[in-house]
Amino acid sequence: MAEVTNVSEYEAIAREKLPKMVYDYYASGAEDQWTLAENTRAFSRILFRPRILIDVSKIDMTANVLGFKISMPIMIAPTAMQKMAHPHGECATARAASAAGTIMILSSWSTSSVEEVASTGPGIRFFQLSVYKDRHVVERLVRRVERAGFKAIALTVDAQRLGRRESDIKNRFTLPPHLTLKNFEGLELGKMDKVENSGLASYVAGQIDRTLSWKDVKWLQSITVLPILMKGVLTAEDTRIAIQNKIAGIIVSNHGARQLDYVPSTIMVLEEVVKAAQGRVPIFLDGGVRRGTDVFKALALGASGIFIGRSVVFSLAADGEVGVRKVLQRLRDEFELTMALSGCRSLSEITRDHIITRWDAPRL
Numbered sequence: 193m194a195e196v197t198n199v200s201e202y203e204a205i206a207r208e209k210l211p212k213m214v215y216d217y218y219a220s221g222a223e224d225q226w227t228l229a230e231n232t233r234a235f236s237r238i239l240f241r242p243r244i245l246i247d248v249s250k251i252d253m254t255a256n257v258l259g260f261k262i263s264m265p266i267m268i269a270p271t272a273m274q275k276m277a278h279p280h281g282e283c284a285t286a287r288a289a290s291a292a293g294t295i296m297i298l299s300s301w302s303t304s305s306v307e308e309v310a311s312t313g314p315g316i317r318f319f320q321l322s323v324y325k326d327r328h329v330v331e332r333l334v335r336r337v338e339r340a341g342f343k344a345i346a347l348t349v350d351a352q353r354l355g356r357r358e359s360d361i362k363n364r365f366t367l368p369p370h371l372t373l374k375n376f377e378g379l380e381l382g383k384m385d386k387v388e389n390s391g392l393a394s395y396v397a398g399q400i401d402r403t404l405s406w407k408d409v410k411w412l413q414s415i416t417v418l419p420i421l422m423k424g425v426l427t428a429e430d431t432r433i434a435i436q437n438k439i440a441g442i443i444v445s446n447h448g449a450r451q452l453d454y455v456p457s458t459i460m461v462l463e464e465v466v467k468a469a470q471g472r473v474p475i476f477l478d479g480g481v482r483r484g485t486d487v488f489k490a491l492a493l494g495a496s497g498i499f500i501g502r503s504v505v506f507s508l509a510a511d512g513e514v515g516v517r518k519v520l521q522r523l524r525d526e527f528e529l530t531m532a533l534s535g536c537r538s539l540s541e542i543t544r545d546h547i548i549t550r551w552d553a554p555r556l
Contacts, residue, residue, distance in 0.1 A: 240488075262497075267499050276303070294520065338416065346422075352401065426461050441476065444477045477499070493544065
């Protein structure tokens with residue numbers, strides 16, 4: 193494999209290696225895919241205001257997330273069905289995250305079980321939860337997550353129905369027959385039927401609870417001692433309600449632009465959410481991060497850390513665990529360089545004054 197100099201290059205490698213149905217599933221967004229492009233494009237409308245003549249011979253990138261110290265504010269977002277990318281799937285990703293000293297969120301729809309991921313060794317892991325119609329299924333899964341040593345739950349709140357992903361419809365996407373959604377194996381929920389459109393959309397329509405509301409947040413809090421992050425918040429209004437409901441943190445996310453098209457990029461709405469939170473809970477971001485400069489921009493706008501998704505599955509497809517390790521190291525190196533060239537020696541020194549937002553600038 194040719195030398196990879198930035199994380200975006202893994203996508204082209206993955207596209208060559210993966211079956212079209214699988215690549216399209218990982219790569220595509222909803223409908224016109226405007227938000228998919230905007231998630232990355234919006235970062236280009238933030239410019240730097242670097243400070244000079246500061247001793248940056250030592251850079252401290254360590255971060256604290258829900259009381260857990262990690263090596264950098266770069267973490268792994270939940271991405272489903274990773275064994276479609278590589279036979280070692282989520283276990284390889286978990287090992288890479290642990291080696292990098294950072295957090296991985298495991299998807300409900302992983303092709304490795306919570307127990308299998310836990311068995312890979314030590315590491316700080318969170319679990320992304322999708323709420324099924326059968327609450328007994330959810331409760332049993334939460335118990336397993338707790339027993340497996342996961343440290344928090346990231347509740348997905350923007351996917352009671354699946355966004356219209358036209359590539360999946362054209363490809364008649366379904367989970368390959370040799371794989372299962374391992375967390376639901378044995379419950380007759382581990383497989384997807386092959387249908388005339390998207391098998392995943394059909395699965396979600398049949399199993400995921402469309403009635404999910406704020407009362408269910410209280411229900412989830414009543415069945416677990418784990419802190420709950422709310423994943424999928426895009427507005428100040430929902431931020432304030434989430435805090436009233438004693439959420440431990442918020443992940444500003446538009447589901448990788450795979451749900452409602454023509455919502456803003458996450459980096460554009462981040463500051464609105466941060467201002468509404470008023471420092472009461474940590475705010476994180478996923479969506480569109482491809483460079484260490486993107487990480488810096490998110491932190492300058494108030495994020496406590498960021499999560500990456502597509503870069504992980506593409507690097508996993510390209511080079512397995514080694515690929516994921518390289519992506520994390522590349523982003524770490526770029527972020528460290530951005531801090532140094534901006535005159536910041538620690539995360540606490542990254543401020544709003546280090547950037548200019550040009551939201552009204554012409555699209556480049």
